[in-house]
Amino acid sequence: MLSVVERVWALTVREVRLLGRNRPRLVSALAVPLAGGIVCGWMTRTTSLPPVYCLLVFLILGAVVLSADPRTKASRAISAVAGRGMFMAAWILTALLILILQAAVLTTCASTIGGFEVTTGVLAGGLAASLAVGAILRQILSG
Amino acid sequence: MSASEVQEYIRAENLCKSCCGSTALDGVSITALREEICCVFGPSGSGKSTLLRLLAGIEAPDSGSLTRSDGSPAISFAEPALDDSLTPMEILNLHAALYGIPRRKRRGVIREMILLLDLEEARDSRVCALSSGLRKQVELARTLISPSATLLLDEPMSGLDTIVRERVWNHLMMLKSIEHRTIIIATARPEDAELCDRITVLNKGRVLAEGTVSRLRSMIGPEAVVIKPLGSRKHGARGTWGDKRAITMAEQDGSLVVEMSADSRPAELVREISGQAAAVRLRPKGLDVVLEELIARSDRHGDAGEGS
Numbered sequence: 001m002l003s004v005v006e007r008v009w010a011l012t013v014r015e016v017r018l019l020g021r022n023r024p025r026l027v028s029a030l031a032v033p034l035a036g037g038i039v040c041g042w043m044t045r046t047t048s049l050p051p052v053y054c055l056l057v058f059l060i061l062g063a064v065v066l067s068a069d070p071r072t073k074a075s076r077a078i079s080a081v082a083g084r085g086m087f088m089a090a091w092i093l094t095a096l097l098i099l100i101l102q103a104a105v106l107t108t109c110a111s112t113i114g115g116f117e118v119t120t121g122v123l124a125g126g127l128a129a130s131l132a133v134g135a136i137l138r139q140i141l142s143g
Numbered sequence: 144m145s146a147s148e149v150q151e152y153i154r155a156e157n158l159c160k161s162c163c164g165s166t167a168l169d170g171v172s173i174t175a176l177r178e179e180i181c182c183v184f185g186p187s188g189s190g191k192s193t194l195l196r197l198l199a200g201i202e203a204p205d206s207g208s209l210t211r212s213d214g215s216p217a218i219s220f221a222e223p224a225l226d227d228s229l230t231p232m233e234i235l236n237l238h239a240a241l242y243g244i245p246r247r248k249r250r251g252v253i254r255e256m257i258l259l260l261d262l263e264e265a266r267d268s269r270v271c272a273l274s275s276g277l278r279k280q281v282e283l284a285r286t287l288i289s290p291s292a293t294l295l296l297d298e299p300m301s302g303l304d305t306i307v308r309e310r311v312w313n314h315l316m317m318l319k320s321i322e323h324r325t326i327i328i329a330t331a332r333p334e335d336a337e338l339c340d341r342i343t344v345l346n347k348g349r350v351l352a353e354g355t356v357s358r359l360r361s362m363i364g365p366e367a368v369v370i371k372p373l374g375s376r377k378h379g380a381r382g383t384w385g386d387k388r389a390i391t392m393a394e395q396d397g398s399l400v401v402e403m404s405a406d407s408r409p410a411e412l413v414r415e416i417s418g419q420a421a422a423v424r425l426r427p428k429g430l431d432v433v434l435e436e437l438i439a440r441s442d443r444h445g446d447a448g449e450g451s
Contacts, residue, residue, distance in 0.1 A: 006240055007241055018226060080218065
């Protein structure tokens with residue numbers, strides 16, 4: 001069990017390093033949720049559609065998970081050693097770590113601007129935009 | 144179960160694989176024994192890399208059977224499969240963790256690989272900044288740290304300089320004899336194939352021949368007869384031996400090198416000249432010549448079965 005945890009963690013460290021050293025992905029991880037958050041914060045003030053945001057988040061999360069197919073040569077080589085399941089687990093863990101970080105930043109920004117509704121709107125919109133662009137970028141960069 | 148079956152680490156029978164409509168492997172059978180370095184030898188496009196990917200379990204064959212005695216083998220690809228933005232140290236640390244090498248041993252194992260493959264200066268540079276030769280060395284290092292009982296190495300020595308190549312060969316011999324590992328090397332380089340215990344010759348996805356280096360050479364015959372004539376008979380010897388179906392005769396360091404034609408009988412020549420020569424020896428053919436001859440035979444007969 002310890003060995004599995006250690007392997008997943010080693011793969012997660014790899015994913016974080018790859019993200020940190022890839023400028024387009026890094027910029028998108030920071031800029032896209034902020035842009036999405038601003039748009040959705042404004043929409044939450046003018047409309048009232050929070051369930052749609054939730055649905056969007058789940059749909060896009062599904063797309064992200066599907067997009068985690070190891071396609072680069074290096075990923076295929078690592079997948080052959082570690083196994084596809086462990087590889088996927090590490091990628092999902094990385095995505096969750098990034099989402100938590102983004103959510104913390106967005107919540108702090110939104111709560112200083114508006115109330116509860118604005119905060120949830122900003123959070124949902126920002127994370128959805130981030131996931132969508134992240135998924136697309138991952139497909140393009142790993143292709 | 145017989146003793147030979149116990150010793151078999153990988154056994155593949157009648158493997159077939161098609162890629163994009165063309166046949167990459169057509170009924171290939173290969174067996175690798177414990178404590179053995181096997182070679183899959185053939186020209187580019189013969190199906191060597193495809194065979195290794197099937198043996199590694201990365202791809203599934205269209206048909207045929209494959210059995211492995213241990214878990215997954217470690218594989219090194221002909222073209223390095225490395226993350227460009229990571230450093231060799233990060234890659235080796237990652238793979239050491241994935242191979243389950245205990246944390247306390249990891250540092251020593253990685254250090255050994257860094258020294259073996261001469262990666263000391265490049266260890267903290269990103270892969271994208273490394274030359275193709277260094278990338279190849281990192282690719283090899285990440286495979287050789289594996290404790291797996293079977294190693295599959297695709298063109299392991301291409302791009303390596305002579306010193307590193309020699310070191311890697313010594314390391315492979317050590318892994319074979321001391322750690323009792325099974326190593327399968329796919330290569331188009333005869334100088335590497337000659338160092339292996341057993342060779343499977345592959346062309347156009349089919350096995351042309353299989354055996355030790357000496358067996359493969361014996362299938363073709365010697366390349367040349369090297370004759371050291373008795374000093375006084377040197378001039379006459381050229382005339383006497385020149386018509387013994389030799390292709391060419393050349394002088395080399397005081398000896399006559401008689402290259403033989405395909406249908407000549409070197410033994411006959413040796414018998415005839417024994418009284419006139421100070422020394423006679425047969426120079427064996429290189430594996431590149433053996434490969435060419437096997438391919439030519441297979442093309443002539445339209446049959447890629449084991450060379451007859």
